[in-house]
Amino acid sequence: MLNIALFGPPGAGKGTQSEFLIKKYNLFYISTGDLLRNELANKTKLGLDAEHIIASGGLVSDEIIVQIIENTITENPNANGFLFDGFPRTNIQAYILEGLMIKLNTSLNRLISIKLDEEISVQRLLNRGITSGRSDDNETVVRTRLREYTEKTLPVLQFYKDKGVYLEVDGSQEIGKVTSDIDDIIQSELSKSLFNIVLFGSPGSGRSTQGKAIAKAFGLEYVSTGEMLKEELKNDPEVTLKYLEIIERGEFVPDEVVVQLIEKKLAKTKNAKGFLFKGFPRNLVQSYILDGLLKKHGSSVSQCIELDVPVLEVIRRIDERSHSTADVSYYTTTSKIVKRLQIYENKTIPVIEKYNQLHEVIKVNGVGTLEEVFQRLSFEIQNGIKNMR
Template sequence: MLNIALFGPPGAGKGTQSKMLIEKYNLAYISTGDILRGEIAEGTELGLQAKDIIKRGGLVPDEIIVQIMEERIQTDTEVNGFLFDGFPRTTVQAYILEGLLLKMNTKLDCMLSLEVPTDQLRNRLLDRAKKENRSDDTEEVISVRLKEYDTKTAPVANFYKEKEIYHGIDGLGGIDQIFERLTSVVDQTLQKSWINLVLLGPPGSGKGTQGRKLAEQFNLEYISTGHLMRQEIKKDTEMGQSAKTYMEKGDIVPDEIAIRLIERQIRKHPDANGFIFKGFPRTIVQAYILDGLLRKLGSVVTSSINLDVSTLESIKRLTYRGKTEGKRLYDDTDIIIHRLEQFEKRSIKVSNYYSKQDKFEIVNGLGSEEDVFKRLTDVVNKSFKKIR
């Protein structure tokens, strides 16, 4: 998901550039002014409250703004993200936007500010006033509006500068020139965004085989908590000794161990394009943990894919593996059944968690390795297009 805040003083050409950006990146346009006017025109409860406040000469409070924005954001589900025009205007609203987007398991990717010299803005606005016969747009009024913009937006600009997502854009030149500058920054931002895939599916569904192939195909780092734990067991580390007692019984290893291993693995790859997580999360708690781990690094889960195979197929595959050199601690028949029961019991909550965020896909795990991989790459490519 791509979320942009577009700023610019009156006369900077924000409206023109907004239209071009939302078309190029398939974004929903969010303007608090437009939304408020729409609510008032429709006579909604929030619109009537806002109308009454405006009539009395007051400013619509953030409490109403946030409700209106949340409703609008939740209705736009067929877009790749949002373009916020003129919002947030205060640091309080900046925090509100953070919370709204966090609730959707996403974030603001960049704040673009069109920068035009004051004398140029003044000339543009005076010229527009003449053309549109706006007699109240005198030079004095325009100067006050421009000064007010600078005063109000400076703290917000600093807020995003501290987060290192603020980008000042030269607003002089032709429409296409300015648009090229804007898209250059947006495209660079997208390239910096991690692609994080969660590979779900029952034991024996082929997650390991396909996860490694996907990592190679899309230049991502493959993180298998099971593999990391087996390495710790082999080295006879403290974590390995602790994990072994659980893995031998087919039980889920304590979250504290998984967290330490995942964080360590992520730190090893600071220049990664993203990660494929196999074997984690297995529970709803672990899904929240992974969100927290990625949020800490300024990222989110891009998509989750469930490799769908029947219980009988899983048992066949794992029983066969148990007779090969690749046999694992937990490839005993009783433990296989126990692991599958655990999966059935816990997986539905994880699937629902990602499904509610529109980040859940099911892929048929039957067929040749190549056929399954082809299905997976089609789904992953579709996920990539949503954010790039």
């Protein structure tokens, strides 16, 4: 999720730059003024509370404003992020936003300040007044607005400077250059974002081989619940005795065990560009667990890919594997193979359907040489990374 606060004095061109950011990065625009007017128009409870305050000549409290913002964020879960225009306006609101971001398991990535000399601001607004006919675009009013902006904004900017998320651009440049400078900041920020892939595919589709190759090629951490569990079984005899029988039957160990392993993997992995999940999530419950785990770490699923291999080819591959020396106990008998495929059909296909609604699961032909399939996967992943940027 990309959360940006855009600041700038009157005349800095925030409106133009906001439109660019919203369109290019699919951000949800948050202007407290617009949100408040919407609440008033719809006569919501918060809107009615604010209306009573305004009618009595008072200022709408931070308590009402923050509730409106929280509702807006939670009601738009599919947004790539949020663009805050002119909020927070005070030091207190900066602390409020910080607490709200923590509550929602996210954070403000950057505060971008469009810096503009006062005299340039005044001239721009006076020129605008000539064409717009706005009565507030006269020099006295303009200078008062600039003074209020400076006095109220300086503490907020210092707050974010201290946090290390403040950056500024020169607003006196031509519009295209200001846009380019802002875009460079966003691109730099996005380069820090984790790119997380969920790789689906039935048993025998080649997920393990391709997953490891893709993870290595793109600098991702390979997360295989099966391999992590095997390692756990080696290190803990009690766990071995408890779950060996389940594994031998070709069934899956309880979610709480798998979740602990993944949580541990996410916590200890450093400097990875993202994660490639193979074998998880296997069911709908696990899909919600994965979303929660990633959100806890300030991330989310970036791309879902399904290796598409015809059933007869899958059976041929599994049969061939069952005669090899590979240590895969659930491929040793026909009944276990069939059961494994049935579990995938009944449990995992609904997960793919869920992710297809949210992320659009990309089907990749899994038939061919290892290199051919790898190239197909790489093509889709490169496009995914490009679109994320």
